[in-house]
Amino acid sequence: MHGDGYTARLAPRWKRLLVVGSVVVSAPVLVFGGPLWVRAVGCGLIAVQAAALWVLDVRPRAGTAVVLAVSAGFQLLVPAFGPGVAFVVLCTFAWLRPAGESLWMLALAVAAVCGPPLAQQRWLPAGLWLVACLLAWSWGAQARARGARRVAERRQAALEERARIARELHDVLSHTVSVMVVQAAAADDIFDVNPGKAREALRRTEEAGRQALAELRWFLRTARDDTDSERGPQPTLDDVAELGRTVSAAGLPVEVLREGAGEVPMAVQLGAYRIVQEALTNALRHARGSRATVSVRVGDGAVEVLVRDDGNGGAVPSANRGSGQGLAGMRERAALLGGTFAAGPRPGGGFEVSARLPIDEGTGGHA
Structure with missing residues (x-):
């Protein structure tokens, strides 16, 4: 549970898809990377990126930072390659972590993704990558905000239901139990002086107790099944x-x-x-x-x-x-x-x- 009350979890299926997708998307570096040393470095970067994505669910900060660094390396080695899966990972991180924390990762992503083309004076790609970073982060942050809102709504509904049950239980039992207490006290006060009236008070106490049990059974039945067709007369x-x-x-x-x-x-x-x-x-x-x-x-x-x-x-x-x-x-x-x-x-x-x-x-x- 985080500051916004929402805990997002990366499904194993999505994690596997990220790993496989990163390898597929990065494979062109091995084909069009030019010199052999570039391909060798590219192969190493692909392996590091896959490992970082594999631990993204348990170490989201470290995993995302490594992927962004690999993205910068790819662009420096092969300028035409682009940021690869950096935008997808940034979007995922913004969904996994609160906005206050993911904003720092957004700043790192802008530096890692836009830095290489700026250094190479490629202004158009740098501008496009900046817009893509902002969109990726906003999509992830919006998805997290929707999830947090759903969690808050469910929590509020649970609190309201608990309050309703407490109120109904109080209403069902308070009156009859109070009558029982008063009748029992009256019977105790007059037991030696007027046994007949004491027994009458005890009978009323018994009747009130039976009524309380019947009302409690009705309440538990309606609490288990909240459909109107199952409710007794109110x-x-x-x-x-x-x-x-x-x-x-x-x-x-x-x-x-x-x-x-x-x-x-x-x-x-x-x-x-x-x-x-x-x-x-x-x-x-x-x-x-x-x-x-x-x-x-x-x-x-x-x-x-x-x-x-x-x-x-x-x-x-x-x-x-x-x-x-x-x-x-x-x-x-x-x-x-x-x-x-x-x-x-x-x-x-x-x-x-x-x-x-x-x-x-x-x-x-x-x-």
Whole structure:
């Protein structure tokens, strides 16, 4: 992994092709090289170039520098020969290494490829080789930039998926586990005084545990296979009333109010349900209040959710209200649906969570 987060690897097949191609391209030196000593030196240069290309994948800097030096030697021995495979190797190096490093090799390539014709006052070949060097480097650098962009996109997609899984797992388990904890604590408090109510609390704890297991199985199934056809039914606005009854049974009386009607996309319904669920879970676990109210209003192109409790929200900073996933998860859900979210202590005491989720034809998918 390099500075741009991308690691390019030279395939063995491409390396073999480079070696064979370099020999084939350089072979004319042995035929038209003139004196015997020139051909002998040319044969040695071909062998050195082939060896440098063979180690190009493990020593790209050294291999490329040697090939460029051989290219300069070929042009000095046989001016009509040209730079040979220098441009291909420069392009490959610009793909293998970050731009900051390959720029130095570009400068070396310009000196090695354009130097001999300039020394021989062959201005046109020198200009052509300069343009070819710039094009070869830019092609390789662009290929590397595309690869780095793809890697960054895959990494970002993986991070977003991890965040989605964490949010969904929190939403699936947080409420039911919180209910279990509250019921178990209540059963422990009254076990000696009122065994009947304690057993009732334990039964509700068992029911909540079974629900948590069922929700966890559903979540794992959908995480393994993300096709909509495999998903079970997800909570909707119609399930908010049952959610209120569950929290009421756990010890925090909840009044649920519904206003308005109309078609609401499933993503918006699920988002609204999860926001209510998290708000009630936080109220149950942290507020220590005597009651809570939930208002769900459908109309004016949006679903408006308002959850209030009369607990000690005014004395507890909102940052401490619930786990780190709580308020951040609700705010993120609202933002993903193009809505707004607010949460904080109420002036008269208690805590308030409000969200407005727009309804439009473009809303869809999974929150």
